[in-house]
Amino acid sequence: GDTLNYRLKWLFNTSVAGDIIADTGGFFKKAGLDVSVNEGGAGKNAIKELELGYANFGVASADQVIRALEKGADVVVLAQLFQVNPMQWIYRSDQPEIRELSDLKGRHIGVTFGGNDETIMNTLLAKAGFTSKDVRISSVRFDFTPFLKKEVDVWPVYRNSQGVILEERLAAEGEQVKFFNPADYGVAFVANSVVTSGTMLKKHPETVKAFMTALLSAWEFAVDPANEPQVLAQIKKKDKGTKNNIRQKQLKATRPLIKPDKGTKIGIIDVGAWQQTERIMIQEKQIVAPVDVTSRLVGPKK
Amino acid sequence: MLFRRIYQFLIVYCLGVTGLLAIKYATGLSNYVIPDLTLLFDTARRMLTGYFFDVLNTLSVTVLGQMVSIFMAFFVGIIGRKSSWLGSFIKVMAYNIQAYPIVALAPIIFILMGDGFLSRLLIASMICYFPLLLSVLGIMASPIKDIEHFYIATGRMRWQLEVKIRAFENLNKLTTVIAGSATLAMAGTIVAEFIAADQGVGYSIRIALYQSDLARILVALFSIGIIISVYQGILETVGEQIKTKWFAPKGGELL
Amino acid sequence: MLFRRIYQFLIVYCLGVTGLLAIKYATGLSNYVIPDLTLLFDTARRMLTGYFFDVLNTLSVTVLGQMVSIFMAFFVGIIGRKSSWLGSFIKVMAYNIQAYPIVALAPIIFILMGDGFLSRLLIASMICYFPLLLSVLGIMASPIKDIEHFYIATGRMRWQLEVKIRAFENLNKLTTVIAGSATLAMAGTIVAEFIAADQGVGYSIRIALYQSDLARILVALFSIGIIISVYQGILETVGEQIKTKWFAPKGGELL
Amino acid sequence: MRFECRDLTFTYPEADNPVLENLTFSMAAPGFNAVFGPSGVGKTSFARILAGGNSGPGGNALIYEGIATILYSYNQERLPGWANTGRHLEKVCPQKNSDLKKELVKIFKVEAFLGSRFSQLSMGQQNRMNLIRYLIQDFDLLILDESLANVDEALRETIILAIKEIFPAKLFLYISHNLMEVARFCKDILVLSRPGKNKGAVVVPGQNYETGYTADPQAIDRSMLEIMNAV
Amino acid sequence: MRFECRDLTFTYPEADNPVLENLTFSMAAPGFNAVFGPSGVGKTSFARILAGGNSGPGGNALIYEGIATILYSYNQERLPGWANTGRHLEKVCPQKNSDLKKELVKIFKVEAFLGSRFSQLSMGQQNRMNLIRYLIQDFDLLILDESLANVDEALRETIILAIKEIFPAKLFLYISHNLMEVARFCKDILVLSRPGKNKGAVVVPGQNYETGYTADPQAIDRSMLEIMNAV
């Protein structure tokens, strides 16, 4: 039949291991599906592509989904890939450790203005009762030179991709790092999820089901430590630039984000976290009115 | 002139928005992909003033960046006009640096200069200077024999004079390019802000893009368009005055 | 000519790298901020071949994009050369579209047109055409009375002839600008790839940039520089031949 | 066919004084007539105002009777450089005038460099090539503003006589600094003198010699004297 | 002071035949000499080769004795447009020649338009303005390639006589199509005729009249005849 387009949120790298395996490992093919798995990136937006018909499935972060719903987009959430948001902050070990939110006081923190890390950090600061005078916030871009040059102390990263790269790169110069995870302080802002359009779900429920089954079993395969050599070999084909040892460590860091413990079913939707995410976005004035995101969560829920 | 520029811009802008709306309603897209007029006006009401000042902020860098560009273009153009080894070397250097997309050079610039005002200025100038350079090179490399002969023959030719003669004879072309380069400097500044700074309209666009908010981008483009039209209109008026007053051209040509 | 371009590029490149290394050792920056030579060579060994083919991929779009740009620039330049309302309108349109930084327009383009070859080509052309346009406009708007008078007086003047006369009299300037615009088209293509495509060296740079891997960026810049030098050397050689053969210029001037 | 000028005044935008002031005269056409006067008196200005017709700066001060098409040629014109001069000549030659073109090419002695680009010609060659392309057009009045200034005298005489012979029904206004030539070959000579001198414009008859003429030195001298007195 | 030319041959790169072939003559300097010949014979080419000196295309075929500085002026030169002609004249006038400049400005009748831009001048005015700036330079040989072609005859005579009077120690090469003028005012006239005719170059003596001369019509006629025979 027709090729199904699956638009990822980010570039091919280890943090999309399951998506790569679903394709190259033949999971889609076995399910009788012809799927083209397409790389994402800063200029890509899966939800818009769903509407324009360029994509049938996609990966989007929760804040994207909520924003799209506010503007009337017809999007539904099929699965929540990350149980733990990989959006964390890195800092050098020679700096005072951040044990509680009050330890953020006086730090020079990077945030991507307009990005979800801004929303998350603002929530954390509000929780700690800080005003903008208590910390120094700097605008962050895609490259982490200011962190490397020690101009900014606490830097936002995706724990399992840039987090690993930075950790390695600093280790090569004899520096150790720590990570600051918002989830440890009660902020569970949902990250990447698999989405499709409501129309797709209504018109082709079988296809959607087959797709999700194949995709999630590919993810199961990808995060199973027993399959590590095979999985790494598949990723390498798509992500040539990264060194082998980095890729291995990235995979290791990805597993607990996708499958925090043995019992967790991959893709399970954490409704409470979604509700919190919507609340946070209202509080932070990212949206004006509630969008009732729970009604759009159609996949298996916790 | 100025007035004409502005309403012509409004026509262009309205054409663009109408085109987008046509696509929206023809294919039934939601406000998330293409905003409707209500959303657009609402966004404009909320953001326009802010964006307006952002553009003015950008414009301040633009004006300086354009001056730096003009200076650099003339500098390189004048040195590079000769077909000597040095001339050709300077040209290769200027061309090569240009061939590197600024997005690739930006990290190096940030490493060297931080991400403050200077980086913005440098990137804006680098984007703007090259097109100027091409024109200046073309003009500076074409001798005007019937004027230059006397000065060469009597040993009076200096590079300043040569440059002056060729610039003057091509004043029309130069003013066209310089006035036109205003938009290049503006675009350059916005690109710089987009990749680096935390001020200016380029930065605002970056945020809007992060959130895939087309309405805000359209409002930002509107403020950019209005202000660039005014700026360019002023430049052109000044250019005309310089041409007619200062250089007192062939007034009242009968042919 | 070609050979000279290449070794001049090598000098420029080495100067750049030496400068970076000087800063590295002067301020004691670690390898992760500025790579040392070992890391640079190691990266080159791993990536150079791949980047080389990426640049060739980019070049294929560049060449096409340049042609489209030249066509667009002449099209708009010829229509916009008149100071009539339409001419001025077309000019405002061309200028305004230019003033919008492509980084702001690109996402709209990529969303509406998909992320294939066409988007890349369109963006590359949009970046490259404007500087060309400025030159073409300047040239096309300057009458050459001593040649044009006869054709106007005898009612023979057509726009094609007018364009031909002005282009021919400014052949030097035009070839300079067209050859120079090669690097603009290249930069434009890379920016397009950087923003959204999934092929070409711009895409590779984006990946390197997301990992702040300066060594890879430097290697990519090296491949870009070599190939653009060759491409431009070829363009210039062809340009020279066109000028000397086809147009049989004022051979053997005594003054 | 007649040409008249009534109270023509013209001042350049930035000038203090008019170049032409209350210029009034009339001239019968056809014929090979001249405009004569010292350097800077306003011959070129006058000629270009004429060429502008009633819609130009001359406006209603110019009265043309039976003169519809006016062409103005001058000695600094150039032909485009992309083809040789022969090709350009062909291109601008109306079908019906191709024999005329051939004839003129011979008389003007330009055959040898039809294959050259315009920029490769000597000044006199450029003058001739330019004039030929005007002569093969349709016109009622052709102004030659020093159009032959850089051609040698012998050839200039040949050319003038040929023009008079071939185009007996057309009006020419020949601008030249060669007094003798003007006195010999022109019919009516409009002599301009500086405004302010308030002499106005005088039309002096020339000897109007045709091919095969026998020169009458005294008559020529008389004409020359009359012209010089009018300046 | 002497000037000689031995076997000068020159062919334009793309041409089939040489413009100058085995040109051999010598000329005593100083004096107001001329180069004469029909249009296209090679006067301009010859003049420009001379101006190139021994390092130009003429090379060793040119022998200059006591002639160090050669200037070449022609009638299509322009002055830059950013200042009025008076300012330009001042700018290029060596300190010591400022009186000379004033004198020439008067004789050339250019006072009235020192305040105008070059492009606003009539052709003859442009010719004069251009020539003045050459005359106030230091030179041994000045070539005037139709430099006065667009000036009226009366003024041209005044100018030539003044030049002869003011610069008795310099060599001039005057190129003009006015046979009478050349015969009257020039000392030695190099007459060029087409190569191939194999006549070579002939130097004919002219009447070399000075200020206050009384014309001898028969002598002039004789010179003119001699020149025409040499062509």
Ligand SMILES: Nc1ncnc2c1ncn2[C@@H]1O[C@H](COP(=O)(O)OP(=O)(O)OP(=O)(O)O)[C@@H](O)[C@H]1O
């Ligand atoms: N564009 C202009 N602006 C102002 N004055 C001008 C302009 N063009 C010409 N003049 C002046 O008008 C006068 C007449 O000029 P014009 O060219 O008509 O003279 P002319 O009779 O053709 O002289 P010539 O024989 O030297 O060519 C001159 O004094 C000249 O300086």
Ligand SMILES: Nc1ncnc2c1ncn2[C@@H]1O[C@H](COP(=O)(O)OP(=O)(O)OP(=O)(O)O)[C@@H](O)[C@H]1O
């Ligand atoms: N650049 C050139 N290339 C080829 N041939 C040329 C070039 N310049 C001049 N010629 C030819 O050389 C010959 C002599 O030209 P030149 O200009 O020296 O003549 P001239 O004696 O000055 O004539 P005129 O009196 O018409 O100015 C002409 O036949 C001309 O066509």
Ligand SMILES: Cc1ncc(C[n+]2csc(CCO)c2C)c(N)n1
């Ligand atoms: C898995 C994953 N890795 C990287 C990015 C890219 N990214 C988006 S924002 C940002 C900087 C911190 O906000 C970075 C690097 C992503 N989107 N998803």
Ligand SMILES: [Mg+2]
């Ligand atoms: Mg005149």
Ligand SMILES: [Mg+2]
């Ligand atoms: Mg000549």
